[in-house]
Amino acid sequence: MHPQRYSYTAITLHWLLALLLAFQISLGWALEGHNSPELFARYQLHKSVGITILLLSLVRLAVRLFTPRPPASAGPAWTRALASTVHWLFYLVMIFGPVTGWLIVSTARVQVPTLLFGIVPWPHLPVGHGWHDPAESLHGAMAWLAIGLFLLHIAGAFRHQWLLDKPELQRMIPFARGKAVGAAIGALALIFAAMAVGKMVHPDKPRTAAEKTATPVAAPIAPEEAAKDDEKKEETAEPEAKPEDAAQPLADWTVGSGGKLGFTASWNGEAINGSFSRWDADIRFSPDDLPASRIKVTVNLASADTGDAQRDDSLKGSDFFDSGAHPKAVFTARDIRHLGGDRYEARGTLDLRGVKKPATIRFTLRIEGDKARVSGNARIDRTAFGVGQGEWATTDAIAASVGIDFSFGAIRPAS
Template sequence: MPTQRYSYTAITLHWLIALLLAFQIALGWALEGNNSPELFARYQLHKSIGITILLLSLGRLAIRLFAQRPPASDGPVWTRTLASVVHWLFYAVMILGPITGWLVVSTARIQVPTVLYGLIPWPHLPVGRGLHEPAETIHGAMAWLAIGLFALHIAGALRHQWLLGKPELQRMIPFARGKAAGAAIGALALVLAAFLAGGMVYPDAERTAVRNSTALPVPALATPAPPAASATKEDESATAETPDAAPADTGQPLADWTVASGGRLGFTARWNGEAVNGRFDRWRAAIRFSPDELARSQIRVTVDLASADTGDGQRDDSLKGSDFFDTGAHPSAVFTARDVRHLGGDRYEARGTLDLRGVGKPATVRFTLRIDGDRARVAGTARIDRTAFGVGQGEWAATDAIAASVDIAFSFTATRPAS
């Protein structure tokens, strides 16, 4: 006798895909607004769920083609034809929707890597950018088509169950072998809940984890650098205001200092007003310095831009791309200072040039210095204008989403040869 009920595998895939589709459609409509860490995370979730739907749908199609299933319901030709069309259009939505989304991501001007659920890297399709707009149009149309198909599919199932008295729902709804009213209401409630969840989901936990894991403590004794590269009149008079202040550890000869491991070089950008903190894991400094020989002191810091770490792999890969650091063409940033000034007490200022992304601009770093024998503790800050160096191209050049000012904070210890 022919089977009267779908297999448990087919039932599981049917409802899992239905819930994911409802969630995905609502999530897709919520991908609006200004660029922000939250919106970025939602896009990553949207891509992850899309690929999940694609893989599950391919499995469901294989079962549909090769596994035994209940016979189609009898009835007029037009109803059977409509039911068949709805089913096959659903497969088109479930497969073509994710594929066109994949094409949109693969052909986007800004190439953002896809990492499924933050764990599994997913490649881009090797296609030209000419497919971007057609794929985007089709991808958007798939959402509306899915909604129409949902309505037709539900209406058809309810018609068979209660108007025609055929136990259709018992074949696909789990635990609905008897009266199907309760199971039908529960299934519809689940789909509606998935849709509402997709419109309201905010990956706060991911954002908070990034913020907390990369928070940069700004040294309390470090004076914040001014927004402009050059010093203000107040800065220039700082030494005059404290004429009797003695430099730290006077009477020391010029020496080459070696930076000890464990130092930190971090940065803070603001994305729609929200701080995004990161750090550079690889950097080195050549320091020739003495509080008594400031005129001859020199500082050179080289930063490996590819080592930028904000706690989010996709964002870090974007920073390496041509729209931001362009590490393929400009792997390093270099700050060189030969004008070191004493601001009083243990406060100093180093004026020099920052070379970033092939552009050299004046930059000022302020720091505190405490020397104990042959060991020094340094902590400082700076502020740069990313737009002056071309960091942020295209849509990222505007400062309405990502602020122009980027704060730098650093701290390290260094040693000199024993005198």
């Protein structure tokens, strides 16, 4: 005996997949515009939902093949053949659509790792770049086929329910009774709601006129230009009185725990803040012997953290830090100048991604006994070091200027 209703497992999977497909199609339409944090987040969500649809579709297919289901509706052979074709094409879309998307991601020139919903890592397929363009074309075709199948499926269900007076909806919609008008309206409302959410999720933030003209990174000081201004000020400034205590000897300082080394980039006008969790500094310094003082800071580039695991993995890749080939960035300075008060400037060289360029940092230093507190900032041009390749080499989306800020405590051996 065939059951009169689908199993609760089949019903649950049917409606869950229907809502996810509606959401995914609508979200796909929103994957346009300038590179931005919002667009990046939409792509990551699109990938996560796509893989979820793939996995659920495989489960749904197994349920269809191995679980008893209601008999097919009676009718002309052509209508039964059309209904069967629509159902099997749905499986093609729900399986082949995500697979082609998976191929696109796996063969993209910019390799962005996939973390399902930012948590579960998902591997790339081991295929060549030649699959990319065909997969992209097929993926778009799958989306349009899904839309057509949606319309055919809904039209067929309504035809059986009201034109042929067959209780089709009662077999698949929970709690449907009688003519099932209320259940049908509720189901359609859920589908449209899923599409509305897909369209609105992670909206691009409108940029004000002030944001469009604002300096991308406000906090750091542009060292090269500002240094020239300060040199002029130093020429006319009166020397400040030295403390009356004894001259401080040159000493090796040890950086304490709890320090911060951060960076700020501008992505489509929005500040992206990050930090490096692993770095160390070799400091030999005395405010009374600046010519003999030196600073060397070594940064583990793979420790970059912007609060988004997929973006962080992208930063490690060959388009940005290329931390596999160049695991560390090193700033070395031997030209340290006093700017007055507790303000200093260190001029040196930054070695980043195999490129060495002049760089300057500015910092404030407060020494009390054998303890010191340091905080400062700088600004670098990422493009000068090749950070950002291909589509990221231009400054349309990510500004060239990147701010650096740091703060830490240090101690020296007791004198």
